[in-house]
Amino acid sequence: MSAAPLDQPPGAEELGRLLAQAKSRYSAAEAAALAKGAAAAPPAEDPSAWIRLIAANPSPELAAALTRLKESAAAAIAQGRAVSVAERLARLRADLGRRGLVGFVVPRADEHQGEYVPLRAERLAWISGFTGSAGLVIVLQDRAVIFVDGRYTVQVRAETDPALFEYRHLIEEPPTDWIAANLKPGDRLGYDPWLHTPDQVKALARGAEKAGASLIPCPDSPLDRVWGEQPPHPLAPVVPHDERHAGRASADKRREVGSAVAKAGADAAVLTQPDSIAWLLNIRGADVPHTPLPLSFAILEADGRAKLFIDPRKLAPETRAHLGNEVAIEAPDALGSALDALGGAGAKVLADPTSAAAWVFDRLAAAKAKIVPADDPVQLVKACKNSVEVDGARAAHRRDGASLTRFLAWIAKEAPKGGLDEMTAAEKLYQFRRTNELFQDLSFGSISAAGPNGALPHYRSTPATNRKIEPGTLYLIDSGGQYLDGTTDVTRTVAVGEPTAEMRDRFTRVLKGHIALALATFPAGTTGQQIDAIARLPLWQAGLDYDHGTGHGVGSFLSVHEGPQRISKAPNRIALRPGMIVSNEPGYYKPGAYGIRTENLVVVTRVAQPEGAERELLGFETLTLAPIDRTLIVADMLTAEERAWLDAYHARVRAELMPLVDAETAKWLAEVTKPI
């Protein structure tokens, strides 16, 4: 954004006049507060959507004034970050000292334990400088330690000061062990019960107990208190998600899930995962990057009625009517007293100890509610897409596949010339995608990785790391879109110029694993964990593997990573069920050299029963449509069955996408989808 508007914040009087003219119900001060909230939300495809929360028909003057206000607020947030990390640590330590705490735990989490967190919850980044998507800091009075996983060992050292932080491996040297080894008897270590689940608190407490120390909940976070310029809660419009795309009315969903709550022996459930709430109420928002959810809490009664705890200013005018009279709107602050009321009424309350904040459990326990610890009752129902959602996914994948194919054709033509780089390429793909019907956003920041950067499975290109896409290398592009009718996530790896024999061998092994999974059939009741190895066997045979899961769940215009199912080595008891959308994404990574991943989304379907079958058989229908680079395939390594799959897939890609792409892309597509 440009700096110019900062010099011209609109005067309160002028703003008040413009608001009145536009028949806004907000005063100038209220509008300024809204603008701050909007500045704390991620950038939106439609940057003025939030303005319509203030006035249905804003004049151009009002829109400009509000935009200036928001930009001014954004600048203030950015300035808040200008205080040095050393100073932040000093402030926090002073506050801890006043509370008699030896230290404080800062996870990378928000109050909803979500994957994407709003600016306000970037506490880990604020206290340390580290901006990765997972990690944890423990600040003691005389030292501080930061835990990150294998993805971030390099990045954490680049972003943080080794004079201020010690480094530990989050998985191999977990915080619990560090606490056990480094705290002293009698020490009191603070944590914010909003930012940890009860299960996480238990793990930390085990460590403290070993050391003879104790873990102290601090619901009034010392960190939030000393973070003077902490951004406000994000404020982005909450809009209805049309039943045309959702496939079911919220009332219907609420009654089904309410029955499940009753069946679990509870009178009500506390919902703390915003994607559960968005799905249940058929609403969408824009509070965090790339996932169209409004941050909120909810209580669902067994009879299907609900209370939604959300800032009412976020609700677009049509949203209240959409929610109907079975959904009461309450302020976020009212959650505590609502939990107290449940306890007072002797209610049995379901809460999920793996996803809800410990604060919720503490409050319920204090209110003497009977807690029923159980899985979030929405997650499994949400994961099994209905036929409207599956049809929507198919349609979204056709449009998305056409954009990706256009991009791949462009890469095939331009990359060998040597002038492209990762960020330019990602931007090009974004521009192709955003022209699509129903496009709302990318579903995550694209992984556009050239050469050795491809070996980092979670790589994100920045100006500092941006590489040229050079001949003789592999280029990996992992990206997706949020469409009103579905969420996509696809990875293709392409050779730029001539690939080496090793690259082709590895690519073919990855492809064999991908095809084996695509072709697998399995009885109902089978979990993703049970079939994960099927995608790995061709790599295992060569003594190779990949250190990530084979597949994750994907939402319907919701989270690109959703549970409860997954295809992975990690223990998981959730059976794959018809309608679940998961990714099929084996890979291979050679550090310092290249990375390979071939990812399609697939939907679990009932397959035709073979004669004599005794079990209900399930399998996968591939949703993603985009060519797989044949120049990277060693045809002799494929079995007849594998070739048949590949040729049929390419024939389908050609048939479905040909009508959707330009003539030049069509010509290229016809060429690259020929039988192997």
Add this chain to the structure above:
Amino acid sequence: MSAAPLDQPPGAEELGRLLAQAKSRYSAAEAAALAKGAAAAPPAEDPSAWIRLIAANPSPELAAALTRLKESAAAAIAQGRAVSVAERLARLRADLGRRGLVGFVVPRADEHQGEYVPLRAERLAWISGFTGSAGLVIVLQDRAVIFVDGRYTVQVRAETDPALFEYRHLIEEPPTDWIAANLKPGDRLGYDPWLHTPDQVKALARGAEKAGASLIPCPDSPLDRVWGEQPPHPLAPVVPHDERHAGRASADKRREVGSAVAKAGADAAVLTQPDSIAWLLNIRGADVPHTPLPLSFAILEADGRAKLFIDPRKLAPETRAHLGNEVAIEAPDALGSALDALGGAGAKVLADPTSAAAWVFDRLAAAKAKIVPADDPVQLVKACKNSVEVDGARAAHRRDGASLTRFLAWIAKEAPKGGLDEMTAAEKLYQFRRTNELFQDLSFGSISAAGPNGALPHYRSTPATNRKIEPGTLYLIDSGGQYLDGTTDVTRTVAVGEPTAEMRDRFTRVLKGHIALALATFPAGTTGQQIDAIARLPLWQAGLDYDHGTGHGVGSFLSVHEGPQRISKAPNRIALRPGMIVSNEPGYYKPGAYGIRTENLVVVTRVAQPEGAERELLGFETLTLAPIDRTLIVADMLTAEERAWLDAYHARVRAELMPLVDAETAKWLAEVTKPI
């Protein structure tokens, strides 16, 4: 046994004289007590071994007198069973009433939670008549319910009186739910804390809590009190297990496991699994059928010293010296005070909540010991066989395979004539096996199953179920031996006469799964759960499956089923490690028609690293040697790789067994191991 000796119990005076002559340290009364214990142990291959516990060199008269005593005791035990089940229930209910209990839980478990239990612990059979290997009864004042799994739904109805018991499915309608639904607020339900793990108690308590009832520990079991003729603890000789077979000295093992106990943060570990103790101390016994373990408890200190809680009368003379002075012998009753002493000393004590009795935890908690809940520290070390044990296993499998091959040749010749039945066949195989060097016992009761009986994976032939082996059917034989140098477990399915096309299709699919697992290579760190599906895929493709695990761990002259690893759909976090012996046993079962299983034992080994390999690769070496019935294989369904495996396996079977079998068997073997 014949009834005659019962009329002639040796007089105490005469017995005393014979004992004195033989320089026994026991009086006549003491010898009689020993005989009762011997009668409560399972039949032994050497029926007079226990007599040498009384006198090193018994005179024939003494041996005869003691044998008569034991037979008389055995008859008394059998008579104790003559009281009707209705009378047993009435006695138990009267005792419960006096205690203010509404009911009592009777599991099929002993104090060690073992798979095989001694006669004394056959409480489930005593209270109900049901003799299956898994189940649970809840006796209330006005009703009783018995829970069994799918294996036993027919058997339980045959063995119990429906006027006395209701029937429930152990897995689908678990006791916890039944308790929740059927107890009333304020009800007190008793259980014996020796017969449940803390995890099991927790599950039952959840049910009671839901009903507003409570679960009451009864360490002085009401059932044991009213079981007038309850057999005594079994008393079978405990002998050293030679280092020539064990491969490591006990002191060495104790120090390694002691270090692991220290590493887990404990000062000592309570060991309650008899196979852990037998392995750790290099001792073997004969207290339960088919598994050569002495029932005992132990406490292992972090420094490697141990206390063994065992009836000292069981110890063969050489065993005390063998145990050495780092292992103290204490009476079983002394366990409680030893746990109290640990508590009194403020010790941290490791105990396994998944295998130790709740009683152990209750006692430790009462003694204020710091409990460290963790896996039994012996299990994983024991599971990874050392090179002496693996060499022993190879040798044992050669001898065992020769016996089985001799049997299969005999079946091939005799069965088509139509005169054989299941029990005759099983006895024949036993006679072949027991002539083998180092043979000690069968490793479990053979599953000798003709035609439709083969469809019951855990079938045991009885006079009532004994079927003829008829032409046009399949015959399945699952059996194994206990040898001093190893434990075997093998299943072969053979066609008697002409098999149907469907039988051959199913057999071939099972074989493809077996071969796929035998050929699989996987990186270190992979669990059995991850590779289970590899053996199922060929069945899944046809909509078929089998409802048991693909592989279980096997001990070294110990339990034929041991943990902690397994190859199964069930969650399991234990990685397969070099030296682990597991079974590879996919199957297919057509109820009412036939069953197929092909089972070899395999040992996890490091495999040659392929060029360019980046991970340490593991795979399997097949230990079992016996031909696989080629007449049941559809050769066209096998890939070239599968044929190559089969032919190489048969070549190896031929080469290794040919020198060990008689001429007629050798001729047959040469024929049936030809390339497919």
